[in-house]
Amino acid sequence: MIYPKLPIVFLSTIASEKADATNSQIASYILAHLDEVRDMGIKDMAHQCHVAVSSISRFCKEIGLRDYAELRELLTGTELYFEESSLDVYTRHVQDCIRQVATSIDLSSIKQLCLSIKEHERVAIFGLLKAGTVALNLQVDLLMLGKQVYTQVAYASQMDYLDQTTQADLIVIFSYTGTYFNDEELRAKKKKLNDPEIWMITGEARDYPAYIDHVILFDSNHDQLSHPYQLQFIAGLIAQEYARLSNCVEDEIK
Structure with a gap:
């Protein structure tokens, strides 16, 4: 983590x-x-x-x-720490980490996720700390495209929402290290988590619980410097693909 x-x-x-x-x-x-x-x-x-x-x-x-x-x-x-870097190295690192995502992510999975977002009336997008800001940014982008989705900053509120989900729900999780569901409280909700359709967007390849229906993977160094930028780039891809999908539907209607 x-x-x-x-x-x-x-x-x-x-x-x-x-x-x-x-x-x-x-x-x-x-x-x-x-x-x-x-x-x-x-x-x-x-x-x-x-x-x-x-x-x-x-x-x-x-x-x-x-x-x-x-x-x-x-x-x-708890021990707090911060990864330091010179400005030049930091800039190159951010550029490299975005290229890392661009060359490793499966774009067909992004398209499949956008179709699912469009099909579901109840969509929630969650993440913690910086991943949570990515969820908020994607919420704004999707609203601009006419799709209202739910997100929540507070950890406890996210847990409460997951506890109320049904088969009608779509849940999208941004989790850089894939540890979002590692908490004891969430593991205790295992039966409940079988109900919604759950997508995990992560830089960690591992065996995930069966209740996670789809995993979108990308290559990552798992460091603080890359963390928000890689996830935000993927959120941008989702917004762009959703816009393309919406435009295609509008063209068909016309």
Whole structure:
């Protein structure tokens, strides 16, 4: 996984709630004081965040954790890091990683996905952190093309949506490392995940669970520098193919 679970869950919580919301304040405090809070008990945490102990417990539940003990595990096991590079090397790297996708991705799979998006009334596109911004960008592009799809930044909200899916749903997952469904909570939804049609867009070739119906693969170095650009390029391919498909349908009608 390119990014640990803690920033995935916390940043999505901050992005999806008002700045003065209790959950946003708790998440912001923890991210700003990671070293200090690793050994804090729940009472000390509540005191530092200026909330009740019950608010900390509720926060844990609402962001998809079992309890405060699981939060402590996340805090203990989380180390933040950032891949640095010179500006010239960074520029060449981004150019190379996009070419890497262009020469490895199966365009026929992109066309098949677009047909499925067009056929389904209920379409949701999800990703976490930077993959989530790719989902948002694709949502905007598809709306400009007359197709409304659903997406959600908050990790817990994505989990809730998946829990409500039926055979009428199409789910598109952007997951750079293919680990989106590795979380315990999602594995517990295995039976439910058999209902929707699920597409995974990933740079990781592996054996995926049977409930993932289609996997669109691309070559990747699995680094932070390539992460958003490769996924965004693929989202652009999807939007362009969907536009072509829509234009073909309009021409046939005329």
